[in-house]
Amino acid sequence: MRLNYTNFSNMNLSKTKSNYANRGLGLENDINLTNEYYRINDIAYVYKKPTPIKLVNVDYKLGKIKEAYFDTPSTTDYNGIYKGKYIDFEAKETKLKTSFSLSNIHEHQIKHLINVKRHGAISFIIVRFVALNETYFLSTEKLEYFIKNYPRKSIPLNFFKEYGKIIKVKYSPRIDYLEVINKLYFGGNYHDEEKN
Amino acid sequence: MRLNYTNFSNMNLSKTKSNYANRGLGLENDINLTNEYYRINDIAYVYKKPTPIKLVNVDYKLGKIKEAYFDTPSTTDYNGIYKGKYIDFEAKETKLKTSFSLSNIHEHQIKHLINVKRHGAISFIIVRFVALNETYFLSTEKLEYFIKNYPRKSIPLNFFKEYGKIIKVKYSPRIDYLEVINKLYFGGNYHDEEKN
Numbered sequence: 116m117r118l119n120y121t122n123f124s125n126m127n128l129s130k131t132k133s134n135y136a137n138r139g140l141g142l143e144n145d146i147n148l149t150n151e152y153y154r155i156n157d158i159a160y161v162y163k164k165p166t167p168i169k170l171v172n173v174d175y176k177l178g179k180i181k182e183a184y185f186d187t188p189s190t191t192d193y194n195g196i197y198k199g200k201y202i203d204f205e206a207k208e209t210k211l212k213t214s215f216s217l218s219n220i221h222e223h224q225i226k227h228l229i230n231v232k233r234h235g236a237i238s239f240i241i242v243r244f245v246a247l248n249e250t251y252f253l254s255t256e257k258l259e260y261f262i263k264n265y266p267r268k269s270i271p272l273n274f275f276k277e278y279g280k281i282i283k284v285k286y287s288p289r290i291d292y293l294e295v296i297n298k299l300y301f302g303g304n305y306h307d308e309e310k311n
Numbered sequence: 312m313r314l315n316y317t318n319f320s321n322m323n324l325s326k327t328k329s330n331y332a333n334r335g336l337g338l339e340n341d342i343n344l345t346n347e348y349y350r351i352n353d354i355a356y357v358y359k360k361p362t363p364i365k366l367v368n369v370d371y372k373l374g375k376i377k378e379a380y381f382d383t384p385s386t387t388d389y390n391g392i393y394k395g396k397y398i399d400f401e402a403k404e405t406k407l408k409t410s411f412s413l414s415n416i417h418e419h420q421i422k423h424l425i426n427v428k429r430h431g432a433i434s435f436i437i438v439r440f441v442a443l444n445e446t447y448f449l450s451t452e453k454l455e456y457f458i459k460n461y462p463r464k465s466i467p468l469n470f471f472k473e474y475g476k477i478i479k480v481k482y483s484p485r486i487d488y489l490e491v492i493n494k495l496y497f498g499g500n501y502h503d504e505e506k507n
Contacts, residue, residue: 180378181378184375234394
């Protein structure tokens with residue numbers, strides 16, 4: 116269920132970087148609002164990285180970019196810090212109802228997630244199945260497990276159900292992915308909660 | 312002393328994001344090369360964030376940006392992970408010989424450095440005095456100490472000499488700021504080294 120979020124009007128949304136970021140992606144806006152909530156409440160400092168741009172023609176006197184193109188990101192979209200831990204993730208929506216195609220994530224982004232995990236990060240992907248209105252947290256550990264053990268190029272919904280964690284869409288924060296992280300990485304008891 | 316770095320030709324420098332990033336800032340290029348060295352050698356994963364751009368006119372069919380402007384960054388330029396710790400810093404050059412003006416760093420960037428430090432990050436600034444060819448590491452702790460105790464709007468070179476650490480410019484990696492971090496945060500003995 117989508118709730119509107121009029122109470123967020125106090126937040127300085129105009130500070131959200133890059134108009135491109137607000138080009139109507141529901142999940143992206145949800146995550147931006149969530150990260151803003153975390154920052155305002157001094158819970159975590161996680162930001163979306165600006166979209167990389169390849170500049171071709173710039174009038175530096177005016178600070179005006181006259182010709183440029185979208186570039187391939189070298190890393191993931193989001194990173195930051197929570198409880199002393201480095202957080203790093205990529206978020207994607209899919210219109211499919213039964214699987215998520217790995218082609219949505221660049222191979223070097225997956226390598227990046229694995230690299231930072233190996234160095235102690237909490238890294239993961241967030242995938243929303245738009246048609247189902249279900250949003251999943253999938254750790255890089257499980258993502259790696261899938262890639263190593265399955266020949267398929269897309270992850271079935273059932274894999275998310277079995278190895279991922281559903282992120283409930285709430286009023287505020289919208290997409291409380293830190294709740295999942297608390298349970299998976301900071302000793303919270305996931306199964307008790309799920310019974311409620 | 313500046314060394315040229317022809318041996319870096321094997322590195323895929325073309326992958327460095329954003330032409331703007333390569334617009335001739337010596338310190339910025341040195342840090343990009345250093346971060347690339349760290350990644351290639353699986354030491355740390357630290358990236359420069361893309362420059363934020365405010366899009367005004369975009370042809371999404373062609374992926375072509377026809378009008379856009381440079382935006383104010385909401386955070387610092389560099390972040391990543393080293394030995395399980397979240398790393399976050401801003402880097403600036405100054406042409407002045409005796410002080411570094413704090414106006415070079417946005418107030419919200421300083422707040423960001425303080426916020427992430429409070430949550431367990433290793434955060435700092437790197438300042439190069441171009442005319443002296445000296446590059447300093449100054450922790451956010453010391454930066455905060457300066458701001459709280461000095462009415463001045465610029466940090467004297469002597470403050471860097473006393474409370475910062477000099478980063479030697481080497482052949483490879485160019486600007487080995489992790490050497491300073493090893494000593495300050497991972498039990499290395501700084502003073503012994505300095506006597507050598």
